Amino acid sequence: MHRQLFTVNAMSMQHSRPSISGKSRVRTGCRTCKVRRIKCDEARPSCQKCSSTGRRCEGYGIWGGQRSMESSHLASSRPSLKSNISTGPLHSLNDHDQACFSWFRHRTVGKLPGIFRTCFWDDLVLRACFEEPAVLHAALALGSVHKVGNSGCSMQLDDSHLPGDSEKFTLKHYNIAIRHMQPCLWSNSKTSLRITLIISMMFTCMEFLLGHYRTGEVHLKHGTKLMASLISPGDSAIDLETPRDAVDVELLEAFATMNLNCFLLGRGTLGMYRTLQSFDTQPLQAMFESMAQARKNLDWVLADTIRLTQRRHAMAMTNSSDANPPNDWVHHQRRIQTQLASWDKVFKVSRVSLIAQMGFGGQIAYLHLRLFHTMTSIMAATCLHPRGEMAFDAHTANFEAIIAQSQVFHDTIFATDFANTRLEHIQNATSFTADRGWIAPLYFTAIKCRVSHIRRQAIQLLGSTASREGLWDAEVVASVAQEIVRLEENPSCVPVIHPKDVAPDLADLSHELKRRVVPEERRISQVEVLLPNGAGDRIRIKIYRPEKGIRAKVFVREQDPTTGIWNSMDVDKSWSPKQSLQQHIICPS
Incomplete structure (x- = not known):
């Protein structure tokens, strides 16, 4: 069984620039702080500005919609499996698939970010799993690799040996994710590009987890190129006056952080971090809020x-x-x-x-x-x-x-x-x-x-x-x-x-x-x-x-x-x- 390698041509993706709604710069943050017109500390899953004053943090949304978090607590902010299983892509999963997704949801997502939790894993990825089949199957592949590694065993997805049950399961959902993602690669919509970026980061982590470091670098490299096309469509310069959707900033933070970590070992690029820094020019305060x-x-x-x-x-x-x-x-x-x-x-x-x-x-x-x-x-x-x-x-x-x-x-x-x-x-x-x-x-x-x-x-x-x-x-x-x-x-x-x-x-x-x-x-x-x-x-x-x-x-x-x-x-x-x-x-x- 041969494993497919997901690659994308960033230059072939054409995306239209969001319309400029005004001259003033809009900072990132939760919707509650934006309405109050105060600087948000952007803590995850709910900001401290809201929590400390007893307000409900409306969260950071997904796909730019008006979806809000259910609670300031992480556990209740995640989608309910029981309430979504009959309507989203989860309804087609068998018992084995559901068990793997449960592992991904409760163990993998809690482990990958390390000490510093991020909205990318805690909110964006999980919500996308309930809405996008491609992301869900990528999650099943990643969760499977993580579960096998956590048991002390190793997984080899190559042609050097006959694949076992775990390898077959991972390859199956890896390839299904790629198949569901194909329409996204030919679409010029922002939603399609965001889905592709989420999967690119998930596949990067999966390859690193497998010890396929150079393959993981390929995923990260292509994802980074796509990220550049999202924040600056075409060959135009980045417009710092254009309002940024919270989802785009969360994706940018994920790719910028991964690239910085890789660059410390001589890989990756620092371009994403320079862009991210340009979006927030606030001077250093007297105290850090988080x-x-x-x-x-x-x-x-x-x-x-x-x-x-x-x-x-x-x-x-x-x-x-x-x-x-x-x-x-x-x-x-x-x-x-x-x-x-x-x-x-x-x-x-x-x-x-x-x-x-x-x-x-x-x-x-x-x-x-x-x-x-x-x-x-x-x-x-x-x-x-x-x-x-x-x-x-x-x-x-x-x-x-x-x-x-x-x-x-x-x-x-x-x-x-x-x-x-x-x-x-x-x-x-x-x-x-x-x-x-x-x-x-x-x-x-x-x-x-x-x-x-x-x-x-x-x-x-x-x-x-x-x-x-x-x-x-x-x-x-x-x-x-x-x-x-x-x-x-x-x-x-x-x-x-x-x-x-x-x-x-x-x-x-x-x-x-x-x-x-x-x-x-x-x-x-x-x-x-x-x-x-x-x-x-x-x-x-x-x-x-x-x-x-x-x-x-x-x-x-x-x-x-x-x-x-x-x-x-x-x-x-x-x-x-x-x-x-x-x-x-x-x-x-």
């Missing part, structure tokens, strides 16, 4: 930092690696650092209220944002530094903070009693979430901190759980980080530490090794990762090593999945544009 708002503001700064780093790397690849950046880049860097300091100040002031507001997940969300603020601060301080990779040596204290924060993050998750709560799933060691967690900061520490025992602690923490966060696979990046450490340090002096070792045995590291500085000429500035596309597939990395006064030296390494040994490969033959999809940067310096 963890979601705090995260949104930090993500904007993170995206800006990565974008500036990308420009610096592009300059190093076309000129000598020690060329000075333009003055406007330096001013941009200072603005970023000022924004990070301001964010940190507001976040500290808001800490108590934000943690209390989120309940069970408040402390974990706080630690998550603290981790990414520390990482972003290092990136911002070093991205234009004239000393290049040597600049990271001045940030040892921050790298130590990432290790300490990660350990607290880990301990808090496994020490907290999440039984019978929506966060129960996060204690599952094989847990997959579509959102980012602690892997990116630990990987960044492992390849950018040149203090031997600190980077080894990062690798060992990565190996302590089989966590996967979207495109991020802890086992894969731990293996990559080990190879980077080996290439930078003297292999004859450095003990090999397996990433699955949970506790670092620092006593085995000599005092000299702990204090040794990796020489500048051995430091690697950039690493691109060509991820595996299923079990047994090879990992390839493209490595950039700066050389004084000339362009960076580039070489490729490939890991044998059977032996775990890395070997050198010819750059031109082993890394084509089709394989890497497009040029990207990983963990910028």
Whole structure:
């Protein structure tokens, strides 16, 4: 049985621009806040502005209609299965299908977003399941893959073996979803495009969950192109004065967040985040109204930092690696650092209220944002530094903070009693979430901190759980980080530490090794990762090593999945544009 690959041609989709109803900009938010003409905090499933004043939050709707949420509580805001089963596409499902949808509705949707719940999963996807057969069957395929993975088994949707019952079920609904979606691909209506975008994100998550990372990237890439055509039909510029439907903003947020998470690993694009940021130009307030708002503001700064780093790397690849950046880049860097300091100040002031507001997940969300603020601060301080990779040596204290924060993050998750709560799933060691967690900061520490025992602690923490966060696979990046450490340090002096070792045995590291500085000429500035596309597939990395006064030296390494040994490969033959999809940067310096 062959699995179909859903691809779409974004350029062939023609959509008309929404009519402009007025000159004033309309902010996103719930309908209640729009009627009251106040800024909505956009908390999900109901905003805090409404909840705190006893008002009914009218929600964010679906397809731009006047559908409202039933309650401010998440459980009651979701559609009722009993009340919809006789009228929507659910009425045709058999008992097995209904059981799978129940799993998707109550387990998958609660798990994929991680700590930060989103309206995309909690409201938009679920409502679409009750109205659109294509979305419903995509949900059944995704729910099936998630359920099998949660049981500790693996699913392989390829031609290498005969499919079992679970594989057959998944393939069946995967193909039915594609069949129902075909009319949407030829329609120029907004509703059709929105349906296609929802399914594109669901298929992206399904492929990542299966470990088909490159296939998932294809889904994300095509979905991102379609998203661009939704917010800016044709080749016209984005009109910031045009009112934005809440559904479009929710879709944009979903694709922007997934792309930012992927871009941290050298994949995806930051274009969606730039567009999303342009829709909300409100200055930083004295206090954050929600963890979601705090995260949104930090993500904007993170995206800006990565974008500036990308420009610096592009300059190093076309000129000598020690060329000075333009003055406007330096001013941009200072603005970023000022924004990070301001964010940190507001976040500290808001800490108590934000943690209390989120309940069970408040402390974990706080630690998550603290981790990414520390990482972003290092990136911002070093991205234009004239000393290049040597600049990271001045940030040892921050790298130590990432290790300490990660350990607290880990301990808090496994020490907290999440039984019978929506966060129960996060204690599952094989847990997959579509959102980012602690892997990116630990990987960044492992390849950018040149203090031997600190980077080894990062690798060992990565190996302590089989966590996967979207495109991020802890086992894969731990293996990559080990190879980077080996290439930078003297292999004859450095003990090999397996990433699955949970506790670092620092006593085995000599005092000299702990204090040794990796020489500048051995430091690697950039690493691109060509991820595996299923079990047994090879990992390839493209490595950039700066050389004084000339362009960076580039070489490729490939890991044998059977032996775990890395070997050198010819750059031109082993890394084509089709394989890497497009040029990207990983963990910028």
